[in-house]
Amino acid sequence: MSKLTMKTEGDTHIIATRRFAAPPEAVYRAHTDPKIIQKWLLGPEGWTMPVCINEARPGGKFRYEWTNGKGQGFHITGEYIELVPYSRIVHVERMYLPDPTPDSHVETRFDAVGTGTLMTIRMTLPDEPTRAAMLATGMEHGMEASYVRLEGMI
Amino acid sequence: MNEALNLDAAFSALADPTRRAILARLAQGEANVMELAKPFEMTQPAISQHLKVLEDAGLVTRRVDGTTRPRRLAKAGIEAMDQWLAMLRKALEKNYDRLDEVLAAMDQLSPQTRKLIAKPRTRRRGEKR
Numbered sequence: 001m002s003k004l005t006m007k008t009e010g011d012t013h014i015i016a017t018r019r020f021a022a023p024p025e026a027v028y029r030a031h032t033d034p035k036i037i038q039k040w041l042l043g044p045e046g047w048t049m050p051v052c053i054n055e056a057r058p059g060g061k062f063r064y065e066w067t068n069g070k071g072q073g074f075h076i077t078g079e080y081i082e083l084v085p086y087s088r089i090v091h092v093e094r095m096y097l098p099d100p101t102p103d104s105h106v107e108t109r110f111d112a113v114g115t116g117t118l119m120t121i122r123m124t125l126p127d128e129p130t131r132a133a134m135l136a137t138g139m140e141h142g143m144e145a146s147y148v149r150l151e152g153m154i
Numbered sequence: 155m156n157e158a159l160n161l162d163a164a165f166s167a168l169a170d171p172t173r174r175a176i177l178a179r180l181a182q183g184e185a186n187v188m189e190l191a192k193p194f195e196m197t198q199p200a201i202s203q204h205l206k207v208l209e210d211a212g213l214v215t216r217r218v219d220g221t222t223r224p225r226r227l228a229k230a231g232i233e234a235m236d237q238w239l240a241m242l243r244k245a246l247e248k249n250y251d252r253l254d255e256v257l258a259a260m261d262q263l264s265p266q267t268r269k270l271i272a273k274p275r276t277r278r279r280g281e282k283r
Contacts, residue, residue, distance in 0.1 A: 004247050018250050022257035029260075030253055036260065040252040043245050097171050099195070129193035132182055133175035135239065 011128040014135070016121040024110035027117045028086035031108065032056035042066070051075070058082055062091075074098070086110060102130045163211035164234055172196070173204050174238060177213060177231055184226045 006016045020027050030036045034052040042049055043066065051065035060080045067073035078093030089108045095101045105124040110117050125131040167173055176190055191201040205225060208214040213231035216223045 004243070004250060006243065006246075016246075020250075020254065020257055022260075026257050026260060027253075030256060036256060040256045041249055042252065044248060102193075127193070128182070129179055129189075132178040133193050135178050135242075 008131065008135075012125045012131055014121075014123040014125070014131065016123075018119050019113065020117045020119065021115070022117060023115065024112050024117045025086040027119060028089070028110050031089065032083070037064070056080060056083055056089075062093075101134065102126050104134065164213055164230065167207050167211040167213055168234060168238060170204070170207075172201075173208055176201070176204055176208065177227065177234070177238075180214060180225060180227045180231070184224045186222045186224050190225070 004016060004018045006014065009015050022030075030040065032054060033056075034054040037054060038049050038052045041064065047066050047068050049064055049066050051063060053061070053063040055061055058080055061077065062080070063075060063077045065073065065075040074095065074097055076093055076095050078091050080089070080091045082088065082090040087110050090106070091108075092103045092105050094103050102125065107122045107124075109120045109122075111120070123134075125134055168177075172194060175193070179185060179190060179193070187198050187201055187205065190205070191198045194201065205214060205216075208231070209216065209225075211230075213228055213234055214225050215228045216225050
């Protein structure tokens with residue numbers, strides 16, 4: 001499907017969009033059902049998510065833990081604020097590297113487009129330096145692994 | 155200041171999340187140690203130590219401005235950041251490419267919807283066939 005787009009907005013937002021061939025119902029479930037999340041939210045090859053707790057309800061918590069099986073790993077925790085099946089999820093999250101990053105507020109929308117879905121993620125960080133830090137330390141998972149792999153190549 | 159990129163030193167400098175964050179901050183413009191320390195729960199000497207590693211790797215340069223020494227990205231630093239962000243983007247794309255496959259393989263209906271299709275509601279008493 002169409003490629004990922006990422007852009008910053010104002011001083012504190014990061015907006016990402018991605019289209020999927022499946023309807024919003026399926027894409028929403030893939031983001032809230034731990035059994036499905038464990039199949040794709042993995043970062044680079046070789047990484048797994050042995051712990052995937054997801055209480056997809058307002059006030060519910062989630063916790064994702066990744067490992068590369070060679071002693072490297074990190075985790076994310078978060079809390080759901082609002083869930084509108086199958087169109088909108090609002091949550092806060094922070095990453096432990098191992099120290100926690102500042103909380104980021106994330107709104108994810110799933111809009112039907114034809115027979116597919118346009119997903120829009122809007123992240124809000126506390127301030128501009130934090131956003132810069134977020135972009136650099138890996139707003140998604142597996143950055144350390146990417147680095148390690150690149151290092152092995154040069 | 156030597157701006158030549160020492161690859162080993164550069165990638166070892168980039169291995170640390172705090173140093174990557176410092177580079178990302180400097181990508182937005184010049185900053186002094188106090189400004190750089192602000193988003194981190196770290197002391198200014200700790201940040202200065204990270205800056206020294208980045209300077210030794212040729213990623214960051216400094217200039218003198220009165221009593222402060224504002225830092226900015228060296229050309230090598232800009233290239234390293236570009237490379238880093240491209241990798242970050244690649245890992246994100248990898249996840250979503252994987253999700254494409256998962257979506258293609260999964261039953262795209264929710265359990266509730268599936269139940270409705272599998273078991274049409276039973277007829278109420280007196281309802282005609």
